[in-house]
Amino acid sequence: MQKNNPRDHYGRDSGQRAEPATLTVLTSVRELIVTGRVPAGTRLAAEAIAKELGVSRTPVRSALAVLTAEGLVSYHINRGYAVRDITLRDILDAIEARAVLESRACGLSIDYGWTIGELESLRNMVWQGRAIVDRGEWSEEIEGVWYKLNRDFHSMVVRVSRNLAIRNAIRVCLIYPVFGDIARLCPAVAPYVPQRYRIVPTAPPEHICNSQADHEAILAAIDAEEAAVAEQSMLVHVMKSKNRLATVTTRR
Structure with missing residues (x-):
């Protein structure tokens, strides 16, 4: 490893x-x-x-x-x-495709092996995210910092898979690069989301806390070299984004 x-x-x-x-x-x-x-x-x-x-x-x-x-x-x-005219359906389909691709990349990253430096970088991203959540404060600026760590976390896992085909396929699935809460910021999604979901809270929202916990579980599986566990955990993790969007956009 x-x-x-x-x-x-x-x-x-x-x-x-x-x-x-x-x-x-x-x-x-x-x-x-x-x-x-x-x-x-x-x-x-x-x-x-x-x-x-x-x-x-x-x-x-x-x-x-x-x-x-x-x-x-x-x-x-x-x-x-x-x-392009991006629709809500485009966003949901892209997330589902990305879930499959990223989960496989996660398993492959363990098969090929992480260098000491790569693993240390991943740990730092995860624990920086944990420190943000544990502070208990939230704002648009803090959200941006956390999501930057989130993007870096996913990018590193995919990069370490050493699979260029998967990397290129994922680029096509990133219809909406995540700079913050997609339910609030994405023009293709926001019109379908009730106002209460588009307000920035003052404490870390539940979906961020859950996502942070997922990152830690994925890191633990990578550390333990449990490829099947890591792959399944990543699949469930990314699909939560689709499930959340599908839920908040139907609560009118």
Whole structure:
């Protein structure tokens, strides 16, 4: 399990990391889309985006290609790029697909083995999340910090699976990258969610406490090298997001 050897060829990131300019464009445009500030149907002209962000058109085109693969943007030969109309059904289907892919990645991560450094990084993410929850305070800012740890946790598990096909498939399933509570922030979901679920509480909400506990259980299974347990735990964990959305969107 705890090896010091470099990653094998399944785990290398060469060619998979975006150039800094592309990453800047990608982050900026993705956030505008998922928060609804750029509505569905909006055309995304590379030249206009490049001018606004102060970059060349090359990283913009690269970023738009990534967003197309993620399902946030569509491309037509005659009309170019445009923001896709994402529906609640799209979100629920994507979460279910991601649950299957991430759970398998979790099992594979144990089969291939975690390096000492990778495992230590995962532990740090989990215990930072626990410290946030244990403080008993909650706000939009705290939510953002916790969700950043959440994204890093899931990304690391998938990365350590050393399975590039799964990694690429998951990118397509990340229709809504999680910056915070999807029930409150996602434009495709919020219209179906009663107001009471869209208010930021002052204490960690129940679904965050449950999610944090799941992270700790998954970490324990990885530590114990119990691949089947870790895989099942990850499946249940991700599916809770779908089940919660399905529940809150039907309580009208």
